[in-house]
Amino acid sequence: MAGDNAAERTQEMRPARYAKSETGFAWLRLIGASMVVVEHSFPIVNPERLTILPASWDLSPGYFALMGFFTMSGYQITDSWVRDASWWRYVAKRVLRIWPPLLVVVMFTAFVIGPLVTVLDAAEYWKDTATWGYVVHNAALYPLQHLLPGVFAENPYPWSANGSLWTLPMETTGYALVLVAGLAGLLTRARVGLFAVLxxxxxxxxxxxxxYTFQGRGGSLLSVPVGAMVAFGVAFVIGMVLHRYHEVVPLSRGAAYSLVLLYLVVNFVPFLQPAARFVLPFAAGYGAVVWAHHWPRRLARYDKWVYGSYGMYIWAMPVQQLIVYAGVRNSYVLMAMALPLAYACGLLSWQLVEIPTQRLRIYLRPRKKPVRNVRPRDSVSGRGAHRRERTGV
Structure with missing residues (x-):
């Protein structure tokens, strides 16, 4: 009973102290996308340097952010299924969310940026099947194509026009996992089965x-490394578990900071270092969910400025490659220029692509079941049936 009273008090305090969790998730996604931009500013200029931190530290803030991304997705996508357990509406919502911004960025990269920066002549570029294959393959996600003919060929990092897209197939695999788990009852009556999956x-x-330096063993699923998919899948399933056991697992800021500290300790103690990979998704994932639920209410007034994280993430690397193409070879200068430009691209994607396509969800609302008027009867069973009709129980 004491726990129930504490939970009730927490719910009463939240409206005064904290923003809605959706606001917290949006802010954290924007911060995470910014961290990825910061990290990419180094290998794009110097491919031998993978992170902003010294290589001897074996730490990547961008990789930590991606783990948080996947846990937040697992949490929020599970919530979407629980609120509306219709497989076809679920799939339609996911398509509307991930594909329109993706199609815009890959077509702009292939049809606008590509012709401007390719080392090939125009006729050769447009005749090359890889130009059109870039759009087709990346729209299909799993057969990702990173190269465009001659595009950024003279940049220090010529191997991908938009390397950030590599995580999107893993994200959609997580969506499929939620769908399968939902249909199998693992998100409702058999939720304990999620622990076996985890x-x-x-x-x-x-x-x-x-x-973050090795894509893992296990080969590839088409163009997607299986090892990395599983690593991010751990974080995604952690999000699913946290959602389905939200009434059991406390969202403690102290515990979140302790997990991050544990990750750092394990990472820097040589004989413990092999365990760091197992602590990482729990530290990043649990922390992301906790901080989203404890986001300061005073920041909620800036909501409209923080929902462009997806667009920022998928536009950032072409922007960075263009800046390098223009002659910038300093990672910190690149970072300073790319962050505001990528953020602006994210806002434009949100306003011009994502909001209009999200409005189509109005056609995906479940139909309200008609309420039949049942005359109350004098019997106990009759009164009970009448009460259930009225309340929808």
């Missing part, structure tokens, strides 16, 4: 061994 993912992740 345990299997953790074991498999240990076998495949993906890190």
């Amino acid at each position: 345990a299997a993912m953790v074991v498999l992740d240990g076998v495949l061994g993906a890190t």
